[in-house]
Amino acid sequence: MSGAVRVRVDRERCCGAGNCVVTAPEVFDQDDADGLVLLRRAEPPADAADRVRLAVELCPAGAITVAPRPVPERSSTP
Amino acid sequence: MTVAPLTDLPLWPPTNLDRDPLVPLDAGERRRFAGPVTRVRLPTDATAWLVTRHADVKQMLRHPGFSADLTRPGFPLLRRLAPGAFGDRRGGFIRMDGAEHARLRRMLTAEFMIRNVRRIEPLIRQTVDRALDELHAAGPPADLVTHVALPVPSMVICHLLGVPYADHEFFQERSRTLIDRDAPPERVQRHVRELRDYLHRLVEAKVAAGERADDLLSRLARDRVETGELAVDELVGMAVLLLIAGHETTANMIGLSTLLLLRHPARYAALRDDAGHAEGLVDELLRYLSIVRTGLPRLATEDVEIGGRLIRAGEGAIAVLSLANRDRTAFDRPDEFDPYRAAQQHVAFGFGVHQCIGQPLARAELRIALVELARRFPRLRPAVTAGRLPTRDSSVVYGLDALPVTW
Numbered sequence: 001m002s003g004a005v006r007v008r009v010d011r012e013r014c015c016g017a018g019n020c021v022v023t024a025p026e027v028f029d030q031d032d033a034d035g036l037v038l039l040r041r042a043e044p045p046a047d048a049a050d051r052v053r054l055a056v057e058l059c060p061a062g063a064i065t066v067a068p069r070p071v072p073e074r075s076s077t078p
Numbered sequence: 079m080t081v082a083p084l085t086d087l088p089l090w091p092p093t094n095l096d097r098d099p100l101v102p103l104d105a106g107e108r109r110r111f112a113g114p115v116t117r118v119r120l121p122t123d124a125t126a127w128l129v130t131r132h133a134d135v136k137q138m139l140r141h142p143g144f145s146a147d148l149t150r151p152g153f154p155l156l157r158r159l160a161p162g163a164f165g166d167r168r169g170g171f172i173r174m175d176g177a178e179h180a181r182l183r184r185m186l187t188a189e190f191m192i193r194n195v196r197r198i199e200p201l202i203r204q205t206v207d208r209a210l211d212e213l214h215a216a217g218p219p220a221d222l223v224t225h226v227a228l229p230v231p232s233m234v235i236c237h238l239l240g241v242p243y244a245d246h247e248f249f250q251e252r253s254r255t256l257i258d259r260d261a262p263p264e265r266v267q268r269h270v271r272e273l274r275d276y277l278h279r280l281v282e283a284k285v286a287a288g289e290r291a292d293d294l295l296s297r298l299a300r301d302r303v304e305t306g307e308l309a310v311d312e313l314v315g316m317a318v319l320l321l322i323a324g325h326e327t328t329a330n331m332i333g334l335s336t337l338l339l340l341r342h343p344a345r346y347a348a349l350r351d352d353a354g355h356a357e358g359l360v361d362e363l364l365r366y367l368s369i370v371r372t373g374l375p376r377l378a379t380e381d382v383e384i385g386g387r388l389i390r391a392g393e394g395a396i397a398v399l400s401l402a403n404r405d406r407t408a409f410d411r412p413d414e415f416d417p418y419r420a421a422q423q424h425v426a427f428g429f430g431v432h433q434c435i436g437q438p439l440a441r442a443e444l445r446i447a448l449v450e451l452a453r454r455f456p457r458l459r460p461a462v463t464a465g466r467l468p469t470r471d472s473s474v475v476y477g478l479d480a481l482p483v484t485w
Contacts, residue, residue: 015180015431016187018438023422035187058422060433062140 004069005049009037013063023058024051043069090118090128090396091156091372099469099478100338102371102400112401115387121259126154126375126394127387130401132408132425134385138397139430141384144376145175146432154375154394156474160263166274169315172323172432179431182316185302186435189238189294195438198238202443205233206450214454218484219461227332227481228325230447234439235324239317240293241280249273253322259372260472270318277317281310294320320436327369328440330470330477332447335363337467337481338415339448340460345417350452356445359417363444365424366415368400371476374428399425458485 007027016035020028027048029038044052056064092107103111111118111128118128129138138144148155149164167173171182188194206226213225232250236243252269255261261269284291284299295317302308339346349356373396378389389395403424404412410419427434434440451458461482468479 015183015433016191016435017427017433018190018192019422021192022438030191030193031188032193033188034184035189035191036184054422060140060429061431 003049004043004046005052005066006069007039007042007044007052008065008067009039010063010065011036013061015061015063017060019058019060020055020064023055024048027052028055028064037063084119084123084125087117087119087125090120090126093471095466095469095471099334099467099476100341100367102368102404102476108401108404111398112404115385115389115395118396120154120156120394122155122158124152124154124394126396127384127389128373128396128398129384130398130405131385132402132405132423135397135399135402135425136429138376138382138384138395139374139425139428139432141382141430142176143378143380143382143391144395145379146173146179146374146376147175148173148375150377150379152392152394153377154396156372156375157259157261158263160267163263163267163270166270166311167315168309169312169317170319171316172319182308182312183431183435185298185308186294186316186320189297190435190437190439192438195442198234198439199442199446201237202230202234202446203450205230205237206447209233209447210450210454213483219482220484222336222481222483223329223333223478224480226447226451227336227478228329230332231328231440231443232325234443235321238294238439239320239324240284240291240295241277241317241321245276249276249321250325253325254473256322257326257474258472259474273318273321274314277321278310278314281313281317285310323434323436324439326473326475326477327434327436328443330369330475331363331367331440331444333478333481334367334369334476335444335448336451336458336483337460337478338363338367339452340458340483342415343459345415346452346458347456348417349448350456353449355417356449357441358421360441360445360448361421361424362415362417362419364426365403365409365421368403368424368426369476370426370428370474371400372396372474373398373400374432397425397429399428455483455485458483460484 014036027044031038097104112130115127171179209226209230252273255269284296375396378393380391382389427437461484470477
């Protein structure tokens with residue numbers, strides 16, 4: 001699977017395990033104040049999409065979700 | 079539906095002293111336990127559902143309908159506890175659920191975040207160097223567990239918490255009792271008490287000292303106890319948990335990993351020459367060795383379907399991490415040790431909101447210890463050719479009691 005994604009994080013669910021930061025450091029960070037997830041880029045570059053999906057799998061608390069990102073200009077509506 | 083008599087159910091966890099230390103379960107045990115959710119008998123004569131498949135384990139450990147609170151009636155205990163053993167459990171958040179758990183864990187998440195662990199890598203490196211000096215001075219031959227595997231994580235956690243390492247014999251012995259399923263219940267209770275008393279005195283001293291020291295317990299005393307967010311008793315319970323968790327887990331991983339790598343000399347050499355790959359290797363070691371072999375027990379608090387089986391509220395279930403990590407639907411050729419596989423999906427640190435908070439620290443310690451060992455001792459090999467290595471069969475955290483090596 002490929003394609004651009006939009007990422008959401010739920011800090012209330014986050015348990016600070018840090019797997020996302022290891023997996024996709026350009027997309028996820030941890031807050032210095034509480035160690036919980038910070039989203040660096042809600043719309044990461046396409047080449048990060050697979051790592052983001054892996055981060056979703058690895059998140060023990062289910063705090064990360066992704067949705068496909070609509071491509072505005074090239075939509076092929078009949 | 080007929081209910082099988084208790085004695086017909088297989089006993090979990092199985093004991094087989096002749097099993098290879100690198101194999102979580104032998105072939106017969108694998109056939110008996112691996113697969114769909116099945117019912118087992120526990121040493122306490124309770125029954126529980128055994129959950130062994132990778133997807134099922136992840137689903138179960140992430141599901142809010144399973145409680146980690148072992149004081150709940152019906153909780154699937156793997157050993158008998160002394161009467162009143164539940165009396166003094168404040169701060170032990172690993173056995174709490176929901177908001178109560180989150181409140182205490184969140185006081186620690188910043189402490190163990192990736193960035194902070196990277197900052198202490200020089201300290202880990204120094205500790206490893208000193209331990210390797212000790213190993214060198216002691217042999218050959220010498221015991222890797224005594225000189226490297228145990229002191230490295232022990233010294234690091236003592237430094238982080240602000241616990242005097244000089245007292246290590248005292249708390250290592252007690253820490254070991256607490257995770258030993260064969261320890262008499264009264265002894266477990268006494269050792270918990272002694273450990274709490276010891277850490278209570280230490281924490282009180284830190285609270286009284288106020289501003290000065292910059293260790294984790296002093297910071298919590300200053301930032302959380304003085305503000306009234308955290309009771310001293312709770313801080314003591316957190317300290318007990320961190321001290322125990324920081325000890326045996328990484329120590330046993332270093333010991334078993336060394337044994338595994340020495341059986342594959344080319345991989346041991348590659349560790350030295352391709353240190354850049356050590357992070358991937360560490361994940362594969364965690365997956366392959368899965369030292370929390372007896373699994374994680376939980377109590378269902380609502381009816382939940384796992385792996386096609388309805389687990390009812392009030393029933394116990396055990397997530398077997400070691401079998402999930404050898405599940406062929408999650409990993410190709412799972413019984414092969416392959417340092418170049420993508421193994422990050424392993425559940426060696428557990429899953430769900432209780433997943434090991436110290437995993438960045440554990441990974442760093444394991445990586446640095448193994449790489450430096452391979453660099454300093456390129457000709458390392460086991461000093462025993464025959465006979466069994468002493469293994470920790472009754473411990474919740476599996477490992478070697480000794481690993482004699484020569485070079």
